Amino acid sequence: xLSNVSKDWRGAGFVTILGVAILIFVPIxxxxxxxxxxxxxxxxxxxxLSLAYIWGFGGILSFGQAGFFGLGGYVFAxxxxxxxETTVPFLIAIGxxxxxxxxxxxxxxxxxxxxxxxxxxxLVVTLILWKLINxxxxxxxxxxxxRLGGFNGVPSIPIMSLPWQPGQEMEPxxxxxxxxxxxxxxxVLLHALIKSKFGRVAxxxxxxxxxxxxxxxxxxxxxxCIFSIGGAVGGAAGAMWASYQTFVDPNIFSLEWSAKxxxxxxxxxxxxxxxPIVGVLALExxxxxxxxxxxxxxxxxxxxxxxxxxxxxxxxxxxxFRDLVVxxxxxxxxxxxxxxx
Amino acid sequence: xxxxxxxxxELLREVAGLILIATGLAIIFGMMRVINIAxxxxxxxxxxxxxxxxxxxxxxxxxxxxxAPLAVGVFGIVVERLxxxxxxxxxxxxxxxxxxxxxxxxxxxxxxxxNTVEGVSTPFSGFAIGQYSVAIxxxxxxxxxxxxxxxVYFTLRYTQAGLIARATMQNPDMVECLGVNSKIVYxxxxxxxxxxxxxxxxxxxxxxxxxxxxxxxLIGKAFITVVTGGAAVVAGTLSSAxxxxxxxxxxxxxxxxxxxxxxxxxxxxILLRILPQGITGRIFTRSV
Numbered sequence: 001x002l003s004n005v006s007k008d009w010r011g012a013g014f015v016t017i018l019g020v021a022i023l024i025f026v027p028i029x030x031x032x033x034x035x036x037x038x039x040x041x042x043x044x045x046x047x048x049l050s051l052a053y054i055w056g057f058g059g060i061l062s063f064g065q066a067g068f069f070g071l072g073g074y075v076f077a078x079x080x081x082x083x084x085e086t087t088v089p090f091l092i093a094i095g096x097x098x099x100x101x102x103x104x105x106x107x108x109x110x111x112x113x114x115x116x117x118x119x120x121x122x123l124v125v126t127l128i129l130w131k132l133i134n135x136x137x138x139x140x141x142x143x144x145x146x147r148l149g150g151f152n153g154v155p156s157i158p159i160m161s162l163p164w165q166p167g168q169e170m171e172p173x174x175x176x177x178x179x180x181x182x183x184x185x186x187x188v189l190l191h192a193l194i195k196s197k198f199g200r201v202a203x204x205x206x207x208x209x210x211x212x213x214x215x216x217x218x219x220x221x222x223x224x225c226i227f228s229i230g231g232a233v234g235g236a237a238g239a240m241w242a243s244y245q246t247f248v249d250p251n252i253f254s255l256e257w258s259a260k261x262x263x264x265x266x267x268x269x270x271x272x273x274x275x276p277i278v279g280v281l282a283l284e285x286x287x288x289x290x291x292x293x294x295x296x297x298x299x300x301x302x303x304x305x306x307x308x309x310x311x312x313x314x315x316x317x318x319x320x321f322r323d324l325v326v327x328x329x330x331x332x333x334x335x336x337x338x339x340x341x
Numbered sequence: 342x343x344x345x346x347x348x349x350x351e352l353l354r355e356v357a358g359l360i361l362i363a364t365g366l367a368i369i370f371g372m373m374r375v376i377n378i379a380x381x382x383x384x385x386x387x388x389x390x391x392x393x394x395x396x397x398x399x400x401x402x403x404x405x406x407x408x409a410p411l412a413v414g415v416f417g418i419v420v421e422r423l424x425x426x427x428x429x430x431x432x433x434x435x436x437x438x439x440x441x442x443x444x445x446x447x448x449x450x451x452x453x454x455x456n457t458v459e460g461v462s463t464p465f466s467g468f469a470i471g472q473y474s475v476a477i478x479x480x481x482x483x484x485x486x487x488x489x490x491x492x493v494y495f496t497l498r499y500t501q502a503g504l505i506a507r508a509t510m511q512n513p514d515m516v517e518c519l520g521v522n523s524k525i526v527y528x529x530x531x532x533x534x535x536x537x538x539x540x541x542x543x544x545x546x547x548x549x550x551x552x553x554x555x556x557x558x559l560i561g562k563a564f565i566t567v568v569t570g571g572a573a574v575v576a577g578t579l580s581s582a583x584x585x586x587x588x589x590x591x592x593x594x595x596x597x598x599x600x601x602x603x604x605x606x607x608x609x610x611i612l613l614r615i616l617p618q619g620i621t622g623r624i625f626t627r628s629v
Contacts, residue, residue: 061433063436063440107613107614108613110614111613111615111617113613114617115432116374116376116432116433116436117617119376119436120376120564120565120568121568121610123378123561123564124564124565124606124609125606127560127561128561128602128606131558131561132599132602132603135599254557255440255443255444255557256444259440259441259444262437262440266437297448297449297451297452299445299447299448299451300444300445300448300452302441302444302448303440303442303445303446303447304441305441306437306438306441307424307438307441307442307445309441310428310437310438311427311428314434
């Protein structure tokens with residue numbers, strides 16, 4: 001039993017230790033600009049985790065994960081501006097996204113929509129949110145003190161403060177460490193969830209939905225829970241993004257963000273949690289470099305990567321690399337342990 | 342009296358608009374169970390074809406009715422050969438690949454033509470009903486929607502090609518055994534679907550103008566119409582466009598265009614909750 005537990009956690013433990021090391025040493029070793037860049041990667045990694053979890057471990061492919069990202073950002077913006085404080089709005093944003101996911105999930109899972117329909121419905125919901133928010137430019141769209149501002153976006157969103165120091169804005173280094181701690185916590189929680197009984201049922205749903213329901217599990221309810229958890233994580237990432245940028249505009253709901261999230265997860269590898277984080281780092285770094293040369297349109301790059309991934313590397317970078325390493329390791333007669341999930 | 346006439350025309354226009362933007366998608370979805378996410382960009386390409394060729398002095402009707410569907414249809418066949426062909430049976434992967442294509446096309450057109458609205462003038466003028474003015478082009482669009490649906494219906498129902506297409510839809514293996522190359526059927530279907538998208542884009546170009554991101558504004562409605570309609574091309578598109586168009590236009594009249602779209606989605610969600618396979622999954626199951 002104990003050896004089982006240790007096997008379950010070997011890869012994840014390594015990733016966690018790596019994460020804690022990054023949390024401690026990055027603000028010491030790097031300068032301000034680089035820390036800010038890395039904070040961005042941390043937030044986007046959390047966003048990627050939300051899809052990595054529901055797609056890789058629940059078999060739910062949401063084409064509109066940016067819907068939760070954007071909703072989290074907007075809910076955080078509106079409630080933080082109104083309350084003048086950030087911890088409770090952060091929780092409100094997470095809760096609102098989980099509820100929204102549950103409501104949407106009710107229609108999709110209890111209607112037993114197939115994969116294609118599910119993809120289309122999530123995509124369209126995001127499109128509609130984008131359109132709705134875009135049309136709130138008029139002065140009549142005001143919630144408390146916060147004007148939604150339509151396509152102009154919501155400016156001057158408060159920077160988050162630590163829960164035990166309300167009213168005191170975080171320094172960039174503190175923010176990096178706080179967000180990194182959240183990322184590590186979510187990673188560990190999701191990993192624990194995947195290894196729990198709930199997670200095993202979820203994986204069996206991914207593998208064979210009919211067989212799982214014939215074994216007496218309520219597939220619809222499980223999927224609803226998985227989707228809501230994914231929505232909550234996506235919403236948390238959105239709130240952190242809004243606070244990091246101190247600004248949100250409706251383009252946070254755009255198809256580009258949903259596509260980016262998908263590409264990170266695909267590139268990193270569906271069915272892992274660590275891979276998508278690698279995907280974020282690799283692709284964001286790539287688009288950062290390409291953006292500096294200003295030769296290529298970002299959408300052309302994204303679209304090409306997505307097509308190539310589907311056609312050439314359907315398993316993703318990280319699993320391909322991992323399998324290669326494991327193969328080499330085995331050839332040397334080493335143990336047959338697997339990498340991080 | 343005048344007002345209700347105008348409302349009725351607007352309702353018909355909304356339904357016709359849904360039919361126009363959804364037909365190409367419905368053909369591809371009905372035949373191959375593939376939702377072509379790049380459908381909106383196919384329409385965008387049709388629109389650009391019209392704008393560019395009319396600027397070069399081509400007659401606008403030739404540009405809309407011949408060049409736009411031809412160009413996009415050929416493009417569709419190229420896409421099928423290069424990408425879609427490898428992904429039959431991998432439905433989710435084909436969605437992802439066409440999404441990649443969609444992003445690529447938006448980026449590409451933005452780089453080539455710039456992120457600005459290009460326009461062509463509307464071919465007809467308007468006329469007055471009482472104190473309201475109505476564009477004759479609106480009637481032309483309604484007529485085009487009727488033509489779309491009836492041409493698809495007659496092709497599928499009464500021609501050899503339509504028979505083969507319907508047979509492939511039902512059982513591709515059996516069709517192969519009877520000596521039909523289903524790959525060619527799929528390729529042609531994708532090309533025809535793309536051509537319909539191009540034609541729709543061309544038809545809408547004089548009204549809305551063209552801009553690289555216009556696809557995203559149109560596809561939401563198109564997807565929802567097709568998914569709500571289900572697999573039968575004509576019956577599904579007609580019934581869902583009828584229901585969704587009427588409701589969304591009614592809400593638009595009451596509150597404004599934004600909530601019209603949101604209501605369209607909400608009604609579609611409720612319909613899908615009751616009829617998960619779309620309307621034609623339960624009703625009109627034997628229709629085409």
